[in-house]
Amino acid sequence: xxxxxxxxxxxxxxxxxxxxxxxxxxxxxxxxxxxxxxxxxxxxxxxxxxxxxxxxxxxxxxxxxxxxxxxxxxxxxxxxxxxxxxxxxxxxxxxxxxxxxxxxxxxxxxxxxxxxxxxxxxxxxxxxxxxxxxxxxxxxxxxxxxxxxxxxxxxxxxxxxxx
Ligand SMILES: NC(=O)c1ccc[n+]([C@@H]2O[C@H](COP(=O)([O-])OP(=O)(O)OC[C@H]3O[C@@H](n4cnc5c(N)ncnc54)[C@H](OP(=O)(O)O)[C@@H]3O)[C@@H](O)[C@H]2O)c1
Numbered sequence: 088x089x090x091x092x093x094x095x096x097x098x099x100x101x102x103x104x105x106x107x108x109x110x111x112x113x114x115x116x117x118x119x120x121x122x123x124x125x126x127x128x129x130x131x132x133x134x135x136x137x138x139x140x141x142x143x144x145x146x147x148x149x150x151x152x153x154x155x156x157x158x159x160x161x162x163x164x165x166x167x168x169x170x171x172x173x174x175x176x177x178x179x180x181x182x183x184x185x186x187x188x189x190x191x192x193x194x195x196x197x198x199x200x201x202x203x204x205x206x207x208x209x210x211x212x213x214x215x216x217x218x219x220x221x222x223x224x225x226x227x228x229x230x231x232x233x234x235x236x237x238x239x240x241x242x243x244x245x246x247x248x249x250x
Contacts, residue, residue, distance in 0.1 A: 088180040089196050092121050094203035094242075095215045101185060102213030105136045113238040114203050118184075121201050125180030128170055131156065133186045148173060148181075150189065167192055191216050200224060200247035203232070205240050225250050 094114050095101050102108065123145055131151035134140060140161065141147035147161040148170060156163050164170055174181050183189050183197070194216070228246035232238065 088125075088198050089174070089183065089193060090121075090180065090199040090201060091183050091185075091190055091193070091197050092118060092201040093185055093190070093215060094118075094205060096205045096207055096209050098208055099215045099217055100209055100211045100213070101187070101215050102133075102136075103209070103211030105132075108209035108211040109205060109207075109240060111203075111205065111232075111238055111240055111242060113232050114205075114242060114244075117203065117232070117244055122182045122184065125182050126173070126177060128181050128183045128189065130186045130189045133184060133189075134158065134161070145182075146177070146179070171196075186213055187216060190219070194219065198249050200245070202245045202247065203242055204245060205242045207240050221247065223249055 093101055094111070096108065100108060126146040126148055127142065128148045128150065131149055134147070134149045149156070149158050149161050149163050150170065151163060152165060154165065162173070164173065170181070183193055224247040226245055227248050230244045232242040232244055234241055
């Protein structure tokens with residue numbers, strides 16, 4: 088099983104430089120809960136935005152063209168095929184956490200979409216693919232996230248499954 092896990096604002100914005108455009112600890116906790124269920128796959132740029140890497144408790148798989156990329160504690164791969172081979176070999180579900188190039192790469196294979204929608208707009212420079220086709224998917228869950236003094240943005244956790 089292959090899933091995408093990401094958070095986007097109302098314009099599909101997902102990143103600003105090497106950080107998230109918002110602070111939303113509830114979504115970070117949700118992200119952790121989901122990605123702990125299997126292996127986590129990330130593009131090299133997204134991987135380098137993680138302050139304390141690798142993230143503990145799950146295999147961190149990093150995609151890069153660099154043959155000698157040094158990522159202690161993570162598994163470095165150089166192609167999409169290697170990622171799919173690892174899925175088969177390890178028998179774990181794959182949770183792809185971005186960035187944009189990874190979401191584009193696995194658009195035809197992905198089975199589940201964990202999308203957090205933040206009901207606001209922010210400044211930034213990285214987007215979820217704006218032309219992503221949701222037609223092959225159906226939304227099977229939609230749940231409002233908590234809003235409090237630490238989580239000031241209204242947000243919704245959605246799960247989409249391929250029909
Ligand atoms: N809000 C969210 O949920 C969320 C989630 C993820 C990311 N983000 C944001 O997204 C931004 C980064 O995303 P991004 O799209 O710019 O970068 P990215 O997808 O994380 O990483 C791109 C890198 O992946 C490697 N790569 C891509 N395709 C490859 C291929 N076919 N073969 C081998 N290596 C390949 C390359 O690494 P090399 O250059 O090393 O070759 C490439 O430069 C950040 O701002 C981050 O905060 C947000």
